[in-house]
Amino acid sequence: MLAPDPRAARALEHWQARRRWARAGLVYAVMLAFAIVFVGPLLFAAISSLRTDPLAYPPTLAIPQLQPKNWSAAARLGNTGAGDRWFGGFEPGAAVPFEVTYFVPDGVEPSDPEVVVPRRRPGAGLGAVLAIEFAADHAVVSPIERRADVPMQVDDGDGAIAGRRVTYAFTIAYEGEGPRIDRLPLDVTAAAGMRYLDSTLTASRLERRGRTASFDNVAPGVLGYVLRNYVRTFQEVRSPATRESLFLAWIGNSFAFAFFRIVVTLAIASMAGYALARLRFRGRETIFVLVLFAQMVPLQVLFISNYLVLRDGIFTIGGFPLSTLWGYPGGMLNSLTGLVFVTALNAGAVFIMKQFFESIPREVEEAAMIDGAGHWRRYWSVVLPMARPALGALTILTFQGAWNDFFWPFIVLTSPETIKTLPIGLLSFRNTYGAVGDWGLILAGAVMSALPVIVLFVVFQRYFLEGVSFGGGKE
Amino acid sequence: MRNHRSDTVAAYLFLLPFLALLAVFFLYATARAVYFSFTDYDLFRPPNWVGWRNYVSLFSDALFMAALRNSILFAAIVTAVQTFLALVMAAVLNQRVRGIGLFRAAFYMPSITSSVVITLIFLWMFQRRGLINYLNESLQRAAPVLLAFLVLVVALQALQVAWERRRSLPAGWADPALLVVSLLVAGAVTWVLVVTGVVGYRDVAPVDFIWLQTRDSIPAGAPFWLSVPIPLAAIMIQNVFTTIPTFMLMYLAALQDVPRSHYEAAAIDGANATQQFFRITIPSVAPVTFLVLTLSMIGTLQMFDQVAVFGDAAPLRSVVTLAYFVYNRMFPGAQTPEVGFAAAGAMFLALLTLVVVLLQRRLVRSEGV
Secondary structure, eight states: OOSOOHHHHHHHHHHHHHHHHHHHHHHHHHHHHHHHHHHHHHHHHHHHTTSSOTTOSSOOSOOGGGOHHHHHHHHHHHHHHHSOTTTOOBOTTOEEEEEEEEEEETTSOOOOOEEEOOOOOSSSGGGGGSOOOOGGGTEEEOOOEEEEEEEEEEEOSSSEEEEEEEEEEEEEEEOSSOOOBSOOOEEEEOOTTOEEEEESSOOSEEETTTTEEEESOSSOHHHHHHTHHHHHHHHTOBOTTTOOBHHHHHHHHHHHHHHHHHHHHHHHHHHHHHHHHHOOOTTHHHHHHHHHHHHHSOHHHHHHHHHHHHHHOSOEETTEEGGGGGTOTTOSTTSHHHHHHHTOOOHHHHHHHHHHHHHSOTHHHHHHHHTTOOHHHIIIIIIHHHTHHHHHHHHHHHHHHHHHOOHHHHHHOOSSGGGOOHHHHHHHHIIIIITTTOHHHHHHHHHHHHHHHHHHHHHTHHHHHHHHHTTTTOO | OHHHHHHHHHHHHHHHHHHHHHIIIIIIHHHHHHHHTTBOOOSSSOOOBOTTHHHHHHTTOHHHHHHHHHHHHHHHHHHHHHHHHHHHHHHHHOSOOTTHHHHHHHHHHHHHSOHHHHHHHHHHHTSTTSHHHHHHHHHHHHHHHHHHHHHHHHHHHHHHHHHHHHTTOOOOTTOHHHHHHHHHHHHHHHHHHHHHTSSOOOOOOOOOOOSSSOOOEESTTOOGGGOEEHHHHHHHHHHHHHHHHHHHHHHHHHHTTSOHHHHHHHHHTTOOHHHHIIIIIHHHTHHHHHHHHHHHHHHHHTOOHHHHHHGGGSOHHHHOOHHHHHHHHHSOTTSOOOHHHHHHHHHHHHHHHHHHHHHHHHHHHHHTO
């Protein structure tokens, strides 16, 4: 091996190069595996949120909502139901044609299935207390017609069974006048021995040992079918008092909270950051020490007093809450103003701005100083316009923080339901729907509330990574 | 001098909003929390001074003891596991390869998503017939096939390495080029074995492990201070999952700065991959390890969101943490709020956090990093 043989040396080099390639390949494979592990649960939850029942066992990715056959059927049915290919419905004058196919083993006499439009309430919880129109009050099912009847075999593992494949067709009509109805549920029950194979739209679930094929909506439209749980979050979850969509209210509150928190944070942090970066003054060191401590003290120590500050004002005078003086006689609890107020202290943001201002050369300000500009002019018209990148990064990080914030909204926003932000709203989703196992709504809500931050992250990845390096990213 | 004074005035004007907030929401809040911890305040009637009573009775309160035990175990176990795994994963990925940005975005996904969303998704996966139990069941079903595959990989790799060494080529036991061949061939052979029916999938009953609605803990029969309630273990799994990627990327950034030549020198001296990991990788990322440990300890000690989202899905005593204990005593539903008691609990949490931070400072100084 020690001999300086050029051929052997070259061979060894080839051998090493092969190893580098192989190692790179393995590293990519491992990275891909890690990526699947870390994105997997989110992705799987997003796909499962399309299922009628995301808890159906076993968990699978082969779901009817992802089959193109059902998409076109859903569009066609939505069109016949209410002339709406996207969201469907059931309107006066509608005639919805439907087919169900069964396997009938030899020896079983095929008989017409029983077709019923049930009076079924959509979901439990908040949706259950609202007065709604039922399709059952207006729908009329036509006589059932036997269409195709062909011999076939079914193999269920214990050998083939001979029989026939029988298709039944019928039409559901909306007779007379009446309101437009969102959903047209259907139950089709076959005689014992007949086995459900297929239908115009795949059944939402099979009940009574497979005899009843149950459909949540046979005139859904494409989006009403594929994104059923998503449409439900807007349609079903309404305030019992005002019928206002709660989910929309939560989205609005989350955006409003994020917006005001961004404005407040940018103003306070840029001003404080400027002073700490540029001005020499007595007490500067004390402020740094205070800020350092402020970041170490747990929220739970501070929230006791801060809750009371929102309720009573800073202190009470002889049992008389000071907050009545500010025009909040009931205190600032259950208001977005109170929430913005109590989350406005953000030492991390001040540090980001301070660091950025320190990176701007002092000469920039000197020209303005010679013109006799005061501190405010130097801050407002010279330094702040240059700080756009830092302000942008801070905007994005603050948005993420506000959008995901749980603790303070959880303390401050407790009632009514319409005042909540998305994370707190999702929690009341869990409390209402988790108990009855209706995870479709919960997952759909969770996915929707995760989307804005994910989109923001994909677009502005750089800012997030900088934010992490600024101090753990946690507030 | 004139200039200096105008500077001071201007500075305090600029700082006014920030300092006002700091005074009300931090200084005043801390002082009041300390004060309340010595009173019997209940949110409605004026507080009365009770001295150390709250602190003393904390230790005879079953919920507080459960919270203390849960918080300490949670912080210790989660920190240890996620720091170690993050470092190992970073070491595995420590190669200069293109396109890492795309993967990095994927790794960050769990940590930018809100804790409520992640917790809801995990609650769904931890249901009795959820994804976690299903994966467990699938693993058991596929165990013979996986075992056959692993045995084949090891055998093929050993064979090839022996062969290369006979040709006096410096092949290590985990030689990447040979490993690729071993993996591919073992995969193909396993497939043939499954198709021909030599090895097959086992029939197993669905796994019905109850993660949430249970008062059991692991290990069963362990003393109070060492037993982890099963719902708490579920939150641990979730927390490790969401935090590993962030720490891994912090480690990865540090590892990329370690000179290649250190590893090459060690390889020439005959150090194998494991020795390199312990002798070079771990010492050279020590500063990051201190940072990761501190961030992780502080974050896990203050764990609150997950407990709140779990709510009645798990027994309170099995998941309660110090942070949640404080909230629970402040807003105990139908009972009278015990603000003094809550404040005393909060002081305890602050003390623990402070100890962690001071300990880290101390260690960093003595290590000279």
